[in-house]
Amino acid sequence: xxxxxxxxxxxxxxxxxxxxxxxxxxxxxxxxxxxxxxxxxxxxxxxxxxxxxxxxxxxxxxxxxxxxxxxxxxxxxxxxxxxxxxxxxxxxxxxxxxxxxxxxxxxxxxxxxxxxxxxxxxxxxxxxxxxxxxxxxxxxxxxxxxxxxxxxxxxxxxxxxxxxxxxxxxxxxxxxxxxxxxxxxxxxxxxxxxxxxxxxxxxxxxxxxxxxxxxxxxxxxxxxxxxxxxxxxxxxxxxxxxxxxxxxxxxxx
Numbered sequence: 507x508x509x510x511x512x513x514x515x516x517x518x519x520x521x522x523x524x525x526x527x528x529x530x531x532x533x534x535x536x537x538x539x540x541x542x543x544x545x546x547x548x549x550x551x552x553x554x555x556x557x558x559x560x561x562x563x564x565x566x567x568x569x570x571x572x573x574x575x576x577x578x579x580x581x582x583x584x585x586x587x588x589x590x591x592x593x594x595x596x597x598x599x600x601x602x603x604x605x606x607x608x609x610x611x612x613x614x615x616x617x618x619x620x621x622x623x624x625x626x627x628x629x630x631x632x633x634x635x636x637x638x639x640x641x642x643x644x645x646x647x648x649x650x651x652x653x654x655x656x657x658x659x660x661x662x663x664x665x666x667x668x669x670x671x672x673x674x675x676x677x678x679x680x681x682x683x684x685x686x687x688x689x690x691x692x693x694x695x696x697x698x699x700x701x702x703x704x705x706x707x708x709x710x711x712x713x714x715x716x717x718x719x720x721x722x723x724x725x726x727x728x729x730x731x732x733x734x735x736x737x738x739x740x741x742x743x744x745x746x747x748x749x750x751x752x753x754x755x756x757x758x759x
Contacts, residue, residue: 507535507734507738507740507741508536508740509738509739509740510532510535510536510537510593510734510737510738511535511536511537512536512537512538513536513537513538513592513593513737514537514538514539514540514588514589514590514591514592514593515529515532515537515538515539515540515591515592515593515594515595515737516539516540516542516567516581516584516591516593516594516595516633517529517532517539517540517541517542517595517597518542518571518595518596518597518598518625518629519542519543519544519571519597519598519599520539520541520542520543520550520553520595520597521541521542521543521544521546521547521549521550521553521566522546522549522699523697523699523726524597524648524694524697524699524726524729524730525542525595525597525598526549526553526726527726527727527729527730528595528597528729528730528733529541529553529557529564530553530556530557530560530730531727531730531731531733531734532593532733532734532737533556533557533560533562533564534560535734536561536562537562537592537593537737538562538563538564538588539554539557539562539563539564540564540565540567540584540587540588540591541553541554541557541564541565541566541567542566542567542568542569542571542580542598543566543567543568544568544569544570544571544598547566547568550566550568551566553566554566563588565587567580567583567584571598571621571625571628571629572617572620572621572624572625574624574625574628577625577628577629577632578628578632580629580632581629581632581633582632585633585636590636590637590640591633591636591637591643592637592642592643592644593643593644593645593646593737594629594630594633594637594643594644594645594646595646595647595648595733596625596626596629596630596645596646596647596648596671597648598621598625599621599622599625599648599664599667599668600621600622600664601618601661601664602614602617602618602621602664604659604660604661605660605663606659606660606662607662607663610663614663615663618663618664618667619667619670621667622664622667622668622670622671623667623670623671623674626647626671626674627674630645630678633645634682634685634687637685637687638682638685638687641685641686642686642687643686643687643688644687644688644689644690644736644737644739644742645678645682645687645688645689645690646689646690646691646692646733646736646737647671647672647674647675647689647690647691647692648671648691648692648693648694648729649668649669649671649672649675649691649692649693649749650664650665650668650671650693650694651693651694651695651696651751651753651756651757652664652665652668653665653668653669653671653672653693654669654693654757655757658710658713658714659710668693671691672691672693672749675689675690675691675747675749676747676749679746679747680747683746688736688742688743688745688746689746689747690736690742690745690746690747690748690749690750691748691749691750692729692732692733692736692749692750692752693749693750693751693752693753694724694729694752694753695718695724695751695752695753695754695756695757696711696714696715696718696723696724696753696754696756697723697724697725697726697728697729698723698724698725698726699726711723717756718753718754718755718756719754719755719756720754720755722754724752724753724754728752729752732750732752735750736748736750
């Protein structure tokens, strides 16, 4: 994928899990990578080191994406370091904690939406002007299979915010198509990542695994291929406003 060589990508939540695998997959294609993290500094530095070993420029950037002030600082720091951003991957997100929807308090609603929804809006708001000035760019948002099926018990708030991500992706694609900027999303199914730690019991994970035709949970690296495809102008120049499902057959459109 030679068209990804020497491009610059910002991948949020890329110190572990799907985000880390996306960062490494891009680096293997010659893309320079801004590795974002919140609290996992050592893990982020490991990903940065692995990217540099692949011959690209990479650097870690810390920010709590639930704080729009820190998002602004993140965007400014990345643009100052790399000069521009060709590929924005909005991957950061999480459950915060499980709660039945009818028992969810305003504080948790704000926390989950700020983490999964508002953070994406705010970072696009900061990065899009730089893309628009260059007349090109691609934005890839990470949504979820739960955006369509409502998720497992207690994850309804998370799932609802992911449905927001999917709809936001389609709406933003319409807004930015005239600027030469493509906007798409990847919707992972049940993937074996740290997002489940402390939130999903082994029993629930087993129940979820049983619903997957392939008979297993997905691996983080199995989500990276869809991101590479969407990032490539050679392969996906006519693709915008789409959500690509990566779920082992668990959910069929």
